[in-house]
Amino acid sequence: MIKPDREDLQHSPVLRGSRWHHSSPGRAAALRTLRGRYFEAIYDPMGTAKVKSKTTHARKSAAPKRARGRLAPGTKARGLDAVDVAIAMDSAEIAGVVALVRGAGGALIGAYRDPLGGRPLLLASLPLNAVQPTPFQRDLSPTHAKRLAVKIDETAAFLDPLIVVRGEDGRLWTPNGRHRLAAAKVLGLKQITALISPDETLAYRILALNTEKAHNLRDRSLEVVRMARSLAKRQGTSRESEYAAEFESAELLTLGIVYEKSSRFAGGAYGSFLKKVDRFSERTLPASLREREGFAARLLDIDAHAKRIIETLQTRGFKSPYLRNYVVARINPVRFHKSKKGDTTPPMPLAQALTRMAAAVKNFKIDSVSNADLAWVAVGAGAQE
Numbered sequence: 001m002i003k004p005d006r007e008d009l010q011h012s013p014v015l016r017g018s019r020w021h022h023s024s025p026g027r028a029a030a031l032r033t034l035r036g037r038y039f040e041a042i043y044d045p046m047g048t049a050k051v052k053s054k055t056t057h058a059r060k061s062a063a064p065k066r067a068r069g070r071l072a073p074g075t076k077a078r079g080l081d082a083v084d085v086a087i088a089m090d091s092a093e094i095a096g097v098v099a100l101v102r103g104a105g106g107a108l109i110g111a112y113r114d115p116l117g118g119r120p121l122l123l124a125s126l127p128l129n130a131v132q133p134t135p136f137q138r139d140l141s142p143t144h145a146k147r148l149a150v151k152i153d154e155t156a157a158f159l160d161p162l163i164v165v166r167g168e169d170g171r172l173w174t175p176n177g178r179h180r181l182a183a184a185k186v187l188g189l190k191q192i193t194a195l196i197s198p199d200e201t202l203a204y205r206i207l208a209l210n211t212e213k214a215h216n217l218r219d220r221s222l223e224v225v226r227m228a229r230s231l232a233k234r235q236g237t238s239r240e241s242e243y244a245a246e247f248e249s250a251e252l253l254t255l256g257i258v259y260e261k262s263s264r265f266a267g268g269a270y271g272s273f274l275k276k277v278d279r280f281s282e283r284t285l286p287a288s289l290r291e292r293e294g295f296a297a298r299l300l301d302i303d304a305h306a307k308r309i310i311e312t313l314q315t316r317g318f319k320s321p322y323l324r325n326y327v328v329a330r331i332n333p334v335r336f337h338k339s340k341k342g343d344t345t346p347p348m349p350l351a352q353a354l355t356r357m358a359a360a361v362k363n364f365k366i367d368s369v370s371n372a373d374l375a376w377v378a379v380g381a382g383a384q385e
Contacts, residue, residue, distance in 0.1 A: 088111070089110075089111055093120040094111050097166070097196045108122070121197055124196055126164070126194050127191060128191065131172045134203050148179055149183035149187050153187060158192065161195045162174040162192060164195065165199065166198070168230075180192075227246065240284070243280075250280045251274035253288075255271075269325055273353070277347065295350060302357055318369065
């Protein structure tokens, strides 16, 4: 979100007519002070932020200072020694993937154990058509693939091997290389280098490491729910909570289902609400996904009502870009809830929160909206960035 600048604040209804609206030597300082005090009055009426700030400052003063920009090294050495890393090509640890590479018409390059976890990995060259992206991976961006192909061609080297595992259908899957694979096709490559793991579950754990193209909320949510559907077919008796590390965050599952039904859904506006109340279920994956289908349908119904409220406000002359954020904040039943550090218990179950939100959006009083409210929602949004 864009922070409102001084000119925006100067002409806001809150400040118009005040003595700071006109030129004065201390206008800039006065505006900053007024904005800060108004923000505190709305968002922190109990003054907890000041107390927290003083406590934090005292704690920081007592702690030893570390040079800025430096990372503290681990206190204990981990991983393998050099003599334990290399693996012979005829080792039983990699026999399965060696057979896959040879069957695909590829060439073996070398094998080693991952120096951190000790898992065996095979480096190989594979025919381009022997590798497919995982079916639950995010959608391909042709623009990004073409741009990547240009940069790889300029470098005249394909330096970043794909991560490859054996897929459910017996073929070779890459869980994090869809755009590099597409770029290689654009370049017309015959072969592509790959790090092949015998551990098939790696395909579901690699999402957090995928930095090839930054995920936006929609892409991340869709990939997570597709992964959940794939796991539900393979591991139907497993609980959803067992895959917390793979799914990253519970609300991504709910949002993923919403995005499947409405690709233009404004998920970011509901992110704060869902983070507070959505948690991983102890039910099996198929059962949990069915329950989340219901949650997603209810959230879409709430958003449909919110859109109508926004349209009505716009016809009354409200043109703020923060209208959606304002409306969703007003109907959010947990907007004032602040969890204690380390406490992951939701203030209420997701089903209950959606019931309250649905009631709030249906009873929304449009006449209560003022330009001053919207002006300070903008200030609050800027302060949170």
